[in-house]
Amino acid sequence: MSMQKVGPGRSVRSWLLLAAMTCLPQVAAAGSEVPASVAALLPAGLQVESQSWGVFDNEFGKVIGAQVGALFPGSVSCDFTMGPDFNLELQGDNAWEQSPEQLQMWEQMFLPEVTGPYASPHSDFVRQFVQDTYGELAIGEDRAEQLPNGHITYLDFTWKCAKNPGGENVKLSGYAHRGATILTFSFWANGTSKEAIAMAREIFAQFEKLDLAALYALPPTGD
Numbered sequence: 001m002s003m004q005k006v007g008p009g010r011s012v013r014s015w016l017l018l019a020a021m022t023c024l025p026q027v028a029a030a031g032s033e034v035p036a037s038v039a040a041l042l043p044a045g046l047q048v049e050s051q052s053w054g055v056f057d058n059e060f061g062k063v064i065g066a067q068v069g070a071l072f073p074g075s076v077s078c079d080f081t082m083g084p085d086f087n088l089e090l091q092g093d094n095a096w097e098q099s100p101e102q103l104q105m106w107e108q109m110f111l112p113e114v115t116g117p118y119a120s121p122h123s124d125f126v127r128q129f130v131q132d133t134y135g136e137l138a139i140g141e142d143r144a145e146q147l148p149n150g151h152i153t154y155l156d157f158t159w160k161c162a163k164n165p166g167g168e169n170v171k172l173s174g175y176a177h178r179g180a181t182i183l184t185f186s187f188w189a190n191g192t193s194k195e196a197i198a199m200a201r202e203i204f205a206q207f208e209k210l211d212l213a214a215l216y217a218l219p220p221t222g223d
Contacts, residue, residue, distance in 0.1 A: 061095030
C-alpha cells in the first residue's frame with residue numbers, strides 16, 4: 001500500500017482507514033476476553049466487569065480493539081447509583097505505520113479526535129453528576145500533566161458522607177500511543193491524585209512493555 005501519491009487513490013484509502021478506526025468499538029465486541037498481555041495493563045486488584053477484544057484484516061493491514069471495564073473492590077460512594085470505576089481501551093491500525101509520512105498523517109487525523117475527551121476538564125463531570133444532596137461536596141482544580149510516556153488530566157474532589165467521612169475522591173484520564181496504537185483509560189477512585197498518578201504511571205509502564213507485534217499477529221475474531 002502506498003499513501004504517498006496525491007490523488008483520488010489516497011482519498012479513498014484515507015476514508016477506508018478512517019472508517020476502520022471509527023468502528024473500533026464495534027470491532028472490539030467481536031471477542032469476549034482480551035488477551036492476557038492486554039489484561040496486564042490493568043492495575044492489580046481490580047474486579048473486571050466487562051471486556052471485549054477484536055482484530056481483523058483489511059486490505060492495508062490489521063486493526064485491533066480492546067475494552068475493559070472494572071471496579072475497585074471496597075470502594076465507597078455517597079450515591080449508590082454512581083461512583084468509583086475504571087475503563088480502559090486499546091485501539092490500533094498498523095496500516096499507518098508503513099512510513100513516517102503516513103504515521104504523521106495518522107497523528108493529525110486521529111489523535112485529536114480519540115484523545116480529546118481524555119484531556120477534558122473533570123470538574124464539568126463532577127458539577128453535572130455528583131450531587132451535594134448526597135454528601136458534602138468540594139471540587140478542586142483541574143490539572144494536566146505530561147508524564148515521560150503518557151499524558152494525564154486529573155481532579156481531586158471531596159464528597160463527605162457517612163459512608164466516606166474522609167471524602168477523598170479523584171478522577172483521572174490518560175492516554176498514550178505507540179505508533180498508530182492508542183491506549184486510553186479513565187477512572188474514578190477513592191483516594192488522592194498522588195495515588196492516582198502512581199497508578200497511571202504503572203499503566204503507562206505496562207503499555208511500554210506490551211508486545212504490539214504479537215497482538216497484531218493474533219488471528220482475526222470475525223469476518
